[in-house]
Amino acid sequence: MRWSRLLLATLRDDPQEAEIVSHKLMVRAGLIRKLSGGLYTFMPLGLRALHKVSNIVREEMDRAGAQEILMPALQPAELWERSGRLATMGPGMFRLKDRAERLMTLGPTHEEVVTDLLAGEVSSYRQLPCTVYQIQTKFRDEIRPRFGLMRAKEFIMKDAYSFDTSLEAADASYQAMFDAYVRIFQRCGLDARPVEADTGDIGGKWSHEFMVLADSGEDGIIDCPACGYAANQERAEHADTPANDPECPSPLAVDTPDARTIDDLTALFGCPADRFIKTLIYLADGKPVAALVPGDRDLNENKFKRLLNAKQLVMADDTTIEKVTGAPTGFSGPVGLTIPIYADRTLHGATDRTTGANKADTHLTHVSLERDASVTAFEDLVIVGSGDACPRCGKPMQIKRGIEVGHVFKLGTKYTESFDATYLNDKGQSELMVMGCYGIGVTRTLQAVVEQSHDADGIIWPISVAPYAVSLLLLDPKDPAVCAVVDDLEQTLAARGLDVLVDDREERPGVKFKDADLIGSPIRVVVGAKGLAKGGVEIKLRTSKEVTLVPVEQAADAIAAQATALTEALCP
């Protein structure tokens, strides 16, 4: 391809719309253009890179035995009523009505459609296992789209769904997808790592997210350097590390007018936040329960909900709190409470703490939790942070940021029950299929590559996803001898299957060098009168400062050899 014919304009300035480096670079390098918030057009260069990612995904899905299908993005809302997700995912879905006033949705994901499909197609155990996938545009009415392709209203996702005859067989399908994901991200040149994850609204029992470490990531990842345990902060656990507090005298009521928050109390008592116990009153499916966490910690509502096995968990309103504790909000405490009380593990053995007294404007000091209150259970309740003990090995863990590029779930029979997706086993009995689902944010993955691979000058594409493997700079477009070398090289390289972008513009060399760095082709080849006079063309890798001068007749071989080496370095 000749740059002079490409619809490609690079920008010198960072776009005002962009916040993170990958977004800035993708706009500056002419890969994407914004239509409106969370909606982007892929320009020729960006689309080429996107196709490369899609093809890697497709190859690895096929290799793992999954079959490609394509389901409609437009779906009847009725399907979502059957699974109950019209309510739970409700506001996040785009809805519209057809002319018959039938409620439709633009699919944010396809569990419903695919389960309904397979329920009809599969009738015998002989047809199982079966994994299908698609690469398709998804729609989510994001509350706040941001970071370009990272969180968009419309995005491309690869979603796969496995159907099996048993939990064990489903585990094998899950593992096959997990392994395919490892390969996919490796081939994209991404440093992505699997972490244990929460299942969210999709439901199900177990899941892993594939995270690309990046400071701009929207998710917190808890990581244990000692043993390798890694989990999304939403789910991360911590070890039982009982407090080692000394004995203390009996509880003492203290006047604390208007001191409702931990900040108020630390100011009033002049001691650190962890000496207080926060008592949070929740309604779990309508029934009041209390959660106790150290004053400097936050409750992880996901974990609490899972522990209680509750469908719905909300913070109690002021009226309920007053009814349950006998005191206004801000003065709740465990002592004397009759509702179930769950305390975080770190409060095991906690003594001499300060808590609300369940009486207006009053707190209790010298509270020894197990002596003075009846705690139902000590469990893992807090949002885990840096320094907490690893649940596997007990060593301190770290917190990092990550971009979620893939997510694999074991769903069990959650959806097959809703859609009555059964098959006949070898004894002629009807059984529910066991499902798994597996997503990769294709557009997000592309941006994650840029986020992880760039420098001050621009993008550094791994060759596997580069729009063009080679940027061929024609420095003297008016010099017939130079042009002849470029024409020849372009053809030879194309014949060897390499994507070449020839910068044939009437620009000064400096402009071409800058743009070549910006758009980030892994191999840069410079052909100019000066270079030819010195004996050849110059080959340079985007990742290196080193320039190699190669005689014209050996150039194609040398370039192809570099391309092969770069490709092989990415192959698992």
Added chain:
RNA sequence: CGGAGCGUAGCGCAGCCUGGUAGCGCGUUUGGUUCGGGACCAAAAGGUCGAGGGUUCAACUCCCUCCGCUCCGACCA
């Protein structure tokens, strides 16, 4: 949805407080000088100043309403 900010040429911005009919840089076009890391000189094209309404002799500027965008928060595969 709550808080904050912004909307002026393709892109990045100034002008607005203190009303007088729009400017800078980049990019684009033409000519010239240049030519190995975003050149210089000269000329030129390009703007319903987000939209609607109001105040005024006069509105980019002041007031009201709406729309869009960005950031923080809540929310989220």
